[in-house]
Amino acid sequence: MAFTATILLLGSGELGREFVISAKRLGCYVVACDSYDNAPAMQLADAREVFSMLDADRLRAAVDKHRPDFIVPEVEAIRTEVLADLESAGTTIVPSARATMMTMNRDGIREVAAVDLGLRTSRYRYAETLEEVRAGAAHTGLPCVIKPVMSSSGKGQSTVRAEADLAAAWDYAVANMRGDRARVIVEEFVDFDYEITLLTVRTREGVLFCPPIGHRQERGDYQESWQPAAMSEAAIAAAQDMARKVVDDLGGYGLFGVEFFVKDDDVIFSELSPRPHDTGMVTLISQDLSEFDLHARAILGLPIPAITSHGAAASAVILADRVSETVRYEGLAEALATPGSAVDVRIFAKPTTRPYRRMGVALARAETTDDARRIAAEAAGKVKLHYDKA
Numbered sequence: 001m002a003f004t005a006t007i008l009l010l011g012s013g014e015l016g017r018e019f020v021i022s023a024k025r026l027g028c029y030v031v032a033c034d035s036y037d038n039a040p041a042m043q044l045a046d047a048r049e050v051f052s053m054l055d056a057d058r059l060r061a062a063v064d065k066h067r068p069d070f071i072v073p074e075v076e077a078i079r080t081e082v083l084a085d086l087e088s089a090g091t092t093i094v095p096s097a098r099a100t101m102m103t104m105n106r107d108g109i110r111e112v113a114a115v116d117l118g119l120r121t122s123r124y125r126y127a128e129t130l131e132e133v134r135a136g137a138a139h140t141g142l143p144c145v146i147k148p149v150m151s152s153s154g155k156g157q158s159t160v161r162a163e164a165d166l167a168a169a170w171d172y173a174v175a176n177m178r179g180d181r182a183r184v185i186v187e188e189f190v191d192f193d194y195e196i197t198l199l200t201v202r203t204r205e206g207v208l209f210c211p212p213i214g215h216r217q218e219r220g221d222y223q224e225s226w227q228p229a230a231m232s233e234a235a236i237a238a239a240q241d242m243a244r245k246v247v248d249d250l251g252g253y254g255l256f257g258v259e260f261f262v263k264d265d266d267v268i269f270s271e272l273s274p275r276p277h278d279t280g281m282v283t284l285i286s287q288d289l290s291e292f293d294l295h296a297r298a299i300l301g302l303p304i305p306a307i308t309s310h311g312a313a314a315s316a317v318i319l320a321d322r323v324s325e326t327v328r329y330e331g332l333a334e335a336l337a338t339p340g341s342a343v344d345v346r347i348f349a350k351p352t353t354r355p356y357r358r359m360g361v362a363l364a365r366a367e368t369t370d371d372a373r374r375i376a377a378e379a380a381g382k383v384k385l386h387y388d389k390a
């Protein structure tokens, strides 16, 4: 068939949805996979498969059926041993099977960064029992942050300020982790001035960086992001140096979201996604090419002559507040009419809601990042979710 390439997308949320658009524009055939039907990326893809990507047999069956040129993971929770086998047999895993294995669990990437590469990270310990959690907290000191090694978007994460709260944090982590391995990382709480995502593109021609993205998180999940984040040249250089080391170690081609905490000029590596990053959705309005276009080009081996910035920009999330099997969006016209130099909205069209589930994002460009943040938040606030009765 007359397609540029066949891509099997593992995970079909909002990030996958925008990636499908970028890949389709370049003539790819995309099969979108996720554990539930009508996931955001499926609505735009050429074909879909609904199965748990932790199920090795189903994953292999999907690969046998579609014979992809590229397998593009969009979530962490994937049976990554299967990806390693497929890579050995000649299928390209994006960015590499090693990158997906090392980032599926927090302990993997932490060992690469802190031990193998000697990057500056927070103090940490792993724990598999409450006793080990107590020992971990004694090592890091309080406050500390406790996270399941297998989770994302802040699920199961809590900050503990008093020893008496360690047991509740352990229980919360175990109750909200993914997978069946009760293991957490206990991290020193970093009292950072600000935190950033450095979008880093590994291409055949070398490593490229987007301007740093600042963001604000609540409950371990991103609420708003802006670009460029104000940063000293020294801090940018330190972050770029660390990002380059990690992506070169993980290997392959694609875009990575590398997360750092910054305190004064001290830049501390936190973690990374070997794929587009939620805070990077701001690039849908801030730059040519967006993080999704960059991922697609890097994967396909297409040139990236320049990453052009359109100036200060921001994104603000639109969240659900309850469990519902149906949802409608209202206020789109009002949101898009928000005064500002450029305002846009992305509606993810997720079929169901739950408290804090990200359902859309508002985007704005303005003279300053402060103005862009204000306008994006105002536009996001105008989009109202209407929960129909089932």
Ligand SMILES: Nc1ncnc2c1ncn2[C@@H]1O[C@H](COP(=O)(O)OP(=O)(O)OP(=O)(O)O)[C@@H](O)[C@H]1O
Binding pocket: 122, 145, 147, 151, 152, 153, 154, 155, 157, 187, 188, 189, 190, 191, 192, 195, 217, 220, 221, 222, 259, 270, 271, 278
């Ligand atoms: N050690 C720490 N000290 C201070 N804040 C922290 C620490 N670890 C995490 N946080 C805060 O919690 C947020 C989420 O943490 P982290 O990125 O590790 O979780 P995540 O579940 O992988 O999130 P995502 O998948 O959205 O990237 C961070 O962006 C930061 O704001």
Ligand SMILES: NCC(=O)N[C@@H]1O[C@H](COP(=O)([O-])[O-])[C@@H](O)[C@H]1O
Binding pocket: 011, 012, 013, 014, 015, 016, 074, 075, 152, 153, 277, 278, 350, 357, 358
């Ligand atoms: N921080 C990771 C992240 O933002 N991942 C994005 O959220 C989706 C899951 O959303 P859901 O939980 O609403 O289904 C994922 O598929 C991905 O697009």
Ligand SMILES: [Mg+2]
Binding pocket: 259, 271
């Ligand atoms: Mg993170």
